[in-house]
Amino acid sequence: KRHLLESADLDRADATLVLDTAAQIDQALAGREVKKLPTLRGRTVVNLFYEDSTRTRISFELAAKRLSADVINFSAKGSSVSKGESLKDTALTLEAMGSDAIVVRHGASGAPHRLANWVRGSVVNAGDGTHEHPTQALLDAYTIRRRLGRLAGVRVAIVGDVLHSRVARSNVWLLHTLGAEVTVVAPPTLLPVGVGTWPVEVSYDLDAVLPKADVVMMLRVQGERMNASYFPSAREYSRRYGLDGRRMAALGDEAIVMHPGPMNRGMEIAAEVADSVRSTIVEQVGNGVSVRMAVLYLLLGGRSE
Numbered sequence: 001k002r003h004l005l006e007s008a009d010l011d012r013a014d015a016t017l018v019l020d021t022a023a024q025i026d027q028a029l030a031g032r033e034v035k036k037l038p039t040l041r042g043r044t045v046v047n048l049f050y051e052d053s054t055r056t057r058i059s060f061e062l063a064a065k066r067l068s069a070d071v072i073n074f075s076a077k078g079s080s081v082s083k084g085e086s087l088k089d090t091a092l093t094l095e096a097m098g099s100d101a102i103v104v105r106h107g108a109s110g111a112p113h114r115l116a117n118w119v120r121g122s123v124v125n126a127g128d129g130t131h132e133h134p135t136q137a138l139l140d141a142y143t144i145r146r147r148l149g150r151l152a153g154v155r156v157a158i159v160g161d162v163l164h165s166r167v168a169r170s171n172v173w174l175l176h177t178l179g180a181e182v183t184v185v186a187p188p189t190l191l192p193v194g195v196g197t198w199p200v201e202v203s204y205d206l207d208a209v210l211p212k213a214d215v216v217m218m219l220r221v222q223g224e225r226m227n228a229s230y231f232p233s234a235r236e237y238s239r240r241y242g243l244d245g246r247r248m249a250a251l252g253d254e255a256i257v258m259h260p261g262p263m264n265r266g267m268e269i270a271a272e273v274a275d276s277v278r279s280t281i282v283e284q285v286g287n288g289v290s291v292r293m294a295v296l297y298l299l300l301g302g303r304s305e
């Protein structure tokens, strides 16, 4: 494949190849003082970010650098986008300067697909609107597999603002492809209309789902995309759908708690849960670098020599 645009495009073999490659990269770099491989020397990766990011942008930068690629970080803020330059012209400009891959985050769902039609190099979706965030789902799957030793048959509860969450969509498709059993848990107003067509169970009752879950994936309440008419109140939301210490006690002994970040501590997740031994939140960030190295390697590495 030339691009990574959505989890829904990945079959089980594709997804497993990414996870296995990330594991090999982790193994190859373990214990090394200089965590660098020469694989993408002479290649250029552009991070093209129209929306803010901490984890995704930095980990793609680190991933590309650890593969010895040159990296350009482009942020729409402070660029000629403010003068009205389009996504297409921006991308063609970057390609004319020699980019081999564009990692794009954009507020519009479908923007990476458009980009893939305009450029000759690879396009990686780093989050588009409410549509998908495939590398987040891959790093989440990698984290589950490392912690629990498997993905097939693992029961995953995805909890919270599913309506606005590209992380939820990418995880639903990828986890289903990899054989996990997914339940989405949310108030009815924070579920998308089409949820009935997804390969998931739907629940409005977090307390009923927790004792049966191997993985609880909490989602950020996306205040910036929220309309007051379908969000009750922070207090009411937290009371019904927040994961606090009392609720965490209902989980099975081996169950883990995930969150893609950034977190609203005290809203969807209590600090005592986020900082607990069950939490994989920091581990997810570290795994993100290995998984993004695997993605860049698989998309670009095969064409290097």
Ligand code: CP
Binding pocket: 052, 053, 054, 055, 056, 057, 127, 133, 136, 260, 261, 262
């Ligand atoms: N999880 C995630 O996408 O975080 P950022 O928005 O900080 O990249």
